[in-house]
Amino acid sequence: MNRTRIIFFAIIGLALLIVIGGLIWSQVNRTGPEPIEPKASNEPLEVQITCALPVADWVQEAAREFNAAGHKLEGRAIHVTVTPMDGLTAKGRYERDEMAPLPTAWIPDSRYLVELVNAAYKERLGRDVFLTDGEYRARPLVISLLAWGIYSSRADVLQARYGTISWQSIHDAALAPGGWAELGGQSDWGFFKLAISNPRKNISGLAAMVAAAGEYYGRTNITGEDVTNPQFQKWLGEILSSMSDLSGGTYTVADLALFGYTTGDAGQLLESDLLVNMQGIQTRWADPLRIVYPEYVTWFDFPFTVWMGPETTAAEKNAALEFEKYLLSAEVQKKALAYGLRPANPEVPVTGEGSLFDQWAGQGVLGVIPRTTAMRSPDREVLQTLLRWFDLNVAGR
Amino acid sequence: MGSHSKRRVSSRNVQPVLGALIIGLFLVIGLCCGTYALIDRLVDRAGPTPQVAASALTVACSPEKGLAFAALVERFNAQRFKTPDGQVMQVVSLQLDPEAMLTAVLSGNADFQAMTPDSSVWLGQLDQAWGRQRGDEAATVVGETVRYAVSPVVIATWESLAREMGWPERAISWQDLLARAQSDPNFRWSHPSTSSASGLLATLAEFYAGAGKTRGLTIEDVKAQTTLDSVAALERTVRYYGQGNEPALIEQALKEGRAFLDAFVVQEQMVVYFNTYRRDQERLVALYPVEGALWEDHPLALLETEGLTPFHRQVFARFRDFLLSTEAQQLILRHGYRPASLSIPLSGPDSPLTADNGVNPAEPKTALQIPGANVVQVVREVWWYTKRHTNVYLVVDTSGSMRGEKLAQAQEALHVFLDQIQGDMERVGMIQFSSGVYNVIYLDELGHNRAALESAVDGLVAGGDTALLDAVYEAFTRLQDLGDTDRINAIVAMTDGRENNSSISLNTLVRRLERDSKVPVVIFCIAYGQDAEMDVLQAIAGPTGGQVYVGSLETIRDLYKILSTYF
Secondary structure, eight states, rough: OOHHHHHHHHHHHHHHHHHHHHHHHHHHOOOOOOOOOOOOTSSSSEEEEEEOOOHHHHHHHHHHHHHHHEEEEEEEEEEEEEEEEHHHHHHHHHHTTTOOSSEEEEEEEEEEHHHHHHHHHHHHHHOBBBSSSSOOOOOOOEEEEEOOOHHHHHHOOOHHHSSSOOOHHHHHHHHHHHHHHHHOOOGGGGGGOBOOTTTTTTTHHHHHHHHHHHHTTSOOOOOOHHHOOHHHHHHHHHHTTBBBSSSSSOOOHHHHHHHGGOOEEEEEHHHHHHHHHEEEHHHHHSOOOEEOOOOOOOOOEEEEEBBBBBSSSSSHHHHHHHHHHHHHHHHHHHGGGHHHHEESSTTTSSTTTTTTHHGGGGGTTTTSSSEEEEOOOOOOHHHHHHHHHHHHHHHHO | HHHHHHHHHHHHHHHHHHHHHHHHHHHHHHHHHHHHHHHHHHHTTTSSOOOOSSSOOOEEGGGGHHHHHHHHHHHHHHOOOBOSSSSSEEEEEEOOOOOHHHHHHHTOOOOEEEOOSSSSSHHHHHHHHHHHHHHHHTOOOOEEEEEOOEEEEEEEEHHHHHHHHTTTTSOOOHOOOOHHHHOTTTEEEEOTTSSSHHHHHHHHHHHHHHTOOOOOOOHHHHHHHHHHHHHHHHHHBBBSSSSSSSHHHEEEEHHHHGGGGGGEEEEEEHHHHHHHHHHHSSSSSOOOOOOOOEEOOOOOEOOOOTTTTTTHHHHHHHHHHHHHHHSHHHHHTTOEEEEEEEEETHHHHHHTGGGGGGGTTTOOOBOBOOOOOOHHHHHHHHHHSOOEEEEEEEEEOOOOTTTTTTHHHHHHHHHHHHOOOOTSSSSSEEEESSSEEEEEEEEEEEHHHHOOOOOOOHTOOSOOOEEEHHHHHHHHHHHHHOOOSSSSSEEEEEESSSOOEEEEOOHHHHHHHSSSOOSSSEEEEEEESSSOOOOHHHHGGGTTOOOEEEEEEHHHHHHHHHHHOOO
């Protein structure tokens, strides 16, 4: 082998070494992205929950703790995501097939909304989409009710004049042509202003109208005939004419707190919302809110409702039930007290550490409601009639 | 040597070449593989590249809170929040009038996913129009909404004037203001047009007063002749309509002091802003009308449109939480707004909401009722008929220096001005000047001469010198000859260069503006570009209570748009 050939083979050998070495080095030291694995059975179970606004903060806090605790179902981690949405908005989206992606579970304000959505689906699909019995039935998580929230300075004047706070006394105050000056209050308070949620935007506004009908007729079951009665409509119209914002915005307790007595002297609103805002109202307006319970009580039970359609898997449905159990545990139920919510778990009292019911007992808050004249859920036709009447006669749409 | 030996020789010559080629090939492959491996390793060692948001949440923001909102957005973006999948959350602010926001959403051309107008009234209007557009009243486009700052709409006036009216011992009413405006011919007040919340709310207050109500305003009330007459009488006392851009209004007040206006309608926050930055000017005070105030409640609303992505929702939720955080709420208070968080007291040591700043956090005591969306819409429409109408001359420079892009932009701006004035009862004329005064389109109602004006704007040609003073004097003389005291009489004069060809001198013109003004004429001047003489324009606008604006190629369009709201 001459010298030229030796050099020739040496160079080839060197080149081969570089190639092989390079390839080995690249494979051995690879630290790039992991290859995508096919869906494994240990992938986390995603639970999407659409949640009514009054309980959203409590449920979101619970979800954070639930996720952090690493709860598992059959070896798979459960991850809960909560989307706050008003019950009426959610109902509309379910009915119009606009709820995309479909949540695993829904926590509306009331079981009644579930029945309305079920009725709409039954017409189209011939079956319920939320079960009302069995393992997956809707279970109440916490409870709240509509109560009168009224600024103390105004409550003193109304109670001195009418003796009690009721829809009738509110009606009479709203109609006083001389406003607060005529009622015995100060002239710069202007006219009496009612604070209830816009019934188009918030279920509690619609429920307040039904509660007013209950007091007007002195009974708990309201029919379509009742709400089309011209005398009742005139009476209700006179009350609602004292609402301070008819432009279509949602009026909540947060608004009552933020704008104070400038936009609302009193209103029938959700007790839990009132309790949560009591401290802020005192800070901002230096006039504490007083809570008075109406004769005809409207309850909200915030049921945990699992979607039964094939859009979610059985594992996801069961994972949702795990979260439901967690929400109903005594520990999490106790935390609801700090949000002004009454625990559904009968083992948990409304009093105790951090309870807003204890904190605001001096402002009229009661742990036990003495009168139990609970309004029954009216049928769909009643609600639609009331909404249509509201649009035409109050909001001027 | 035969042919075989020749082939052998040739084969021997080819072998080394082939060998070299093969070696070269291997070397190249080897080098490539080595380099690849090296780069691969280096990239991997550097860790995953930080992901930057593929897009951002764009929020349309009404101009009156531009400053505060920009500060909030900057702080949010600086924190580089990330979505669960690692995308950086960014918010982009886009300044738009509330009316323009509605138009964009309803036409499907909105390049924003959330909006923060000055009032929730606009959200009600939007949902109503959206439902009507789709033939389904229940259909809505306004999604999750949160309020992060509020401020009541007040009448801002100078402290000495407020004291003359009985403040602070006596609560002042809209009626007091309007009575003063009607009884005192020198009293100059202004409210924005109905395209901003403070203007809309001031107009609603007038309709309530006109209908003799403080609640329950109906469409019938609004359209009743007695209401219309009453509102028209009140509107006749308006000096001119302020722009919705409240910061610009306050800047003007800071510049001119009491010479600017006697009273104007703004949100309370602007009074705080003025008093914080005033130097030797008199203090402004906020009057909270006793019949009831109205609130600008600055909602942030997510728009449930087709282009909304999960990313947008995540950024919205994070931004919402940020706006309600103590850090953001304290920043909002420092800007003079009332924060939505009730845990922050308005009377704390760092609060600017003090009597020294002309405001009272214990006020207002009551609010006017906001009527239904239909009534609000009718008020906005009817206002165009009851408002104080205008005679306005557009005085346009077409001298040689306006050639090219400058003239093209000015023409577009003039079209915007004409488009913005919706009422056909407003009278507009146009005077073109260069070496002389030319091409006068006589003053007439827009219902009659809109097409002629549009055509004249299109036909403008640049050339010649600059006879600005003659052109202004021509417009002024025409308005004096008309002698119409019922309407706002105004001139909007735009020039880009030095006056060099008028027969009238500046001194003479100013003297005549001051002495011969049987009919009050307000002159607004636009200094278009760097070469315009600011001192000359100030001398023209000053005695008439008008203002000088500086415009450029980029801003001339917006400037004319703003000026259109004055009429």
